[in-house]
Amino acid sequence: MHYGIVGGGVLGLTLALRLVQAGQRVSLFEAAPAFGGLAEGWQLADVYWDRYYHVIAGGDAAHLALLAELGLSDRVQWRRTRTNFFDGQMLRPLNHAIDYLRLPTLGLLDKLRVAATIIHASRLTDLTPLEAQTAQDWLTQLSGARGWDGLWRPLLRGKLGPNADVASAAYIASVIRRFYGAREGAAKKECFGFVEGGSTPLVAALVERLCAAGATLHVGSPVSKLWPSPGGGVCVEHAAGRAHCDRVLATCPTPLLAALCPDLPAAEAERLRSLRWQGIVCASLLLDRPLGGAYMSYITDDRVPFTTVIEMSSLAGSARFGGRHLAYLPRYLPTDAADFERSDEDLADGFITGLQRMFPDLRREQVLAWRIARARHVLAVPEVGHRDRVPAMATGVDGLFVVNSSQIVDAALSINDSVRLADASAARLLALI
Ligand SMILES: Cc1cc2nc3c(=O)[nH]c(=O)nc-3n(C[C@H](O)[C@H](O)[C@H](O)COP(=O)(O)OP(=O)(O)OC[C@H]3O[C@@H](n4cnc5c(N)ncnc54)[C@H](O)[C@@H]3O)c2cc1C
Structure with a gap:
């Protein structure tokens, strides 16, 4: 044929x-x-x-098998990585149980409920029953309203932007599975892979x-x-x-x-x-300094015009980038968002100003180069009932x-x-x- x-x-x-x-x-x-x-x-x-x-997560068996089939396994490298959380005031680490216990936005009971939610979600095998419920309802039920507002919503915004509020519980459960699966050993330390190049x-x-x-x-x-x-x-x-x-x-x-x-x-x-899709505007930045050193920094501050800082050089090593630091600033958007029409210069200006809100000591000249990528159709919004559509x-x-x-x-x-x-x-x- x-x-x-x-x-x-x-x-x-x-x-x-x-x-x-x-x-x-x-x-x-x-x-x-x-x-x-x-x-x-x-x-x-x-x-x-x-x-x-x-990045590659430890459970990405099909991706790893294809790399092996194509003779690229020896180009895969694994590294321990870290996650941060910007709450509008400062960057806080979010790596160990103790980090969760220190989060000022959540009380002790909220934190215990969040921890129980993660363990529960990572053990689910059939996500079908969660298709009919929003992530917000499910996570509020399991982690409480403060757990949703203070932790889960910002994490979901990092993946879905404004569509975080319509995402299904099945989607967030799958994200937790993938990222919890990236944590290894009894201490559950985060570990990701990347391909050289x-x-x-x-x-x-x-x-x-x-x-x-x-x-x-x-x-x-x-x-x-x-x-x-x-x-x-x-x-x-x-x-x-x-x-x-x-x-x-x-x-x-x-x-x-x-x-x-x-x-x-x-x-x-x-x-x-x-079928509703969502798009992305994403800045790539080359800097002469790191941005907190974590692979991912989630952001709760709505004034920052991107939802996460992804520091690729914290995973791949800055030596690979000539001693400089490669970071991505993603902003997930509906496909018809006006931001798609804004000029690269305008978007970059807003992104760098937002970065300075997170890192007040960052000077413009420390951003050595930038580029803006846009895609109107990245993924179909995983909203309630998506499976039926x-x-x-x-x-x-x-x-x-x-x-x-x-x-x-x-x-x-x-x-x-x-x-x-x-x-x-x-x-x-x-x-x-
Ligand atoms: C910001 C971001 C971060 C990501 N992070 C990760 C990650 O950490 N790990 C991971 O594993 N994955 C990640 N992904 C997901 C990964 O990139 C996608 O799963 C994968 O690339 C999707 O491939 P695809 O072929 O389905 O879609 P696409 O890559 O969108 O391919 C569709 C192709 O169709 C072409 N096309 C459209 N219309 C026409 C036409 N009329 N004629 C001819 N061609 C056409 C387009 O040009 C495009 O090349 C990320 C994606 C994004 C956007």
Whole structure:
């Protein structure tokens, strides 16, 4: 069969690999000038690293297996990391039980309830019953109102921005599982992995394998239309021409797919369009000083225009960045937020001013370089009832399939889950032959 794949992010590339490995013919179409999607690298001054930050958690078995398959295991490094918490006054460590006990915003009983919540959530195996409840209701029930306001809400805002208030309990339970799973040993010390060079070696190795296996890869070639071919299969119009495929797999976000295929049944197109996604504006900063030394610093102060400080150099080591420090400042937003239209200079100015609120001794000249990344569609909002709205793989157009990250349920968006989805979807497609 000839498969067409729309999107050359980790999901599309891994799907393509599984299909060529099974002897199928594959043509892949990527709109951007380079492969990788959200995992693409870029240049910041003389540093080449990910446009968005990526770490590997200990439980990311599918991601680690793919790295091994591609001969990249020896590039994975593991480090103990730390987490901080900015409460509007100061950065506080949040690593050990004793740190929680010291948090001034929570009373002793709240802290014990928070600790019990973490242990409870990390042991849950079936998250389905939590789909019907908001994270706010569930966590308030378990940790109390102060636990929600003082700890859980800021942590969720770090992942979902304003959508924190509509997130399902299943989503936060999956995040706790992933991050608690990153803590090792009896002392539960946080430990994350990274690939030397960021996500670029993975993307490059996937592309190399695909080329060697004879896949046709189009880059800088957005698909503009998909329609059923009268003789069977699906026609693909893309920047470099037209192709006919027996099956087309769309890995792009659902609202974009709805716009690409006018032949989708109206009700289905409406369902794809109405699935709510969230986007991100994220600054990458190269600094001549560290920002607290933790990999993640969560922020409760609403005046700071980003929700977390991610200090990549605290994980990967500043020597890798020429003795400088690489940090990311993410701001999660609805896809139609006005911030997407603001200039890079304006956004960077607001972000650096926000950073100075957290670090009053930070001088502008200590920010040696910055860049702003934007993506309107990062993940489908994991709101209550999301599982029921997940699109089925087969669509109403014969031969057209959806395989995208909105189908990842009970998990935080990660390369691991993209790889798992690719593996499972390829197996299902091959079984359909
Ligand atoms: C801020 C941030 C932090 C993250 N942190 C981590 C982390 O620490 N660890 C981790 O494992 N994961 C992390 N992730 C998640 C990880 O990056 C994603 O899970 C993964 O990259 C998603 O891959 P994808 O292929 O599903 O989507 P995408 O990467 O979005 O790929 C979709 C592709 O489709 C293309 N496309 C869209 N429309 C068209 C069209 N019409 N024609 C052709 N192509 C089209 C796009 O250009 C894009 O390349 C993070 C993501 C973000 C944004």
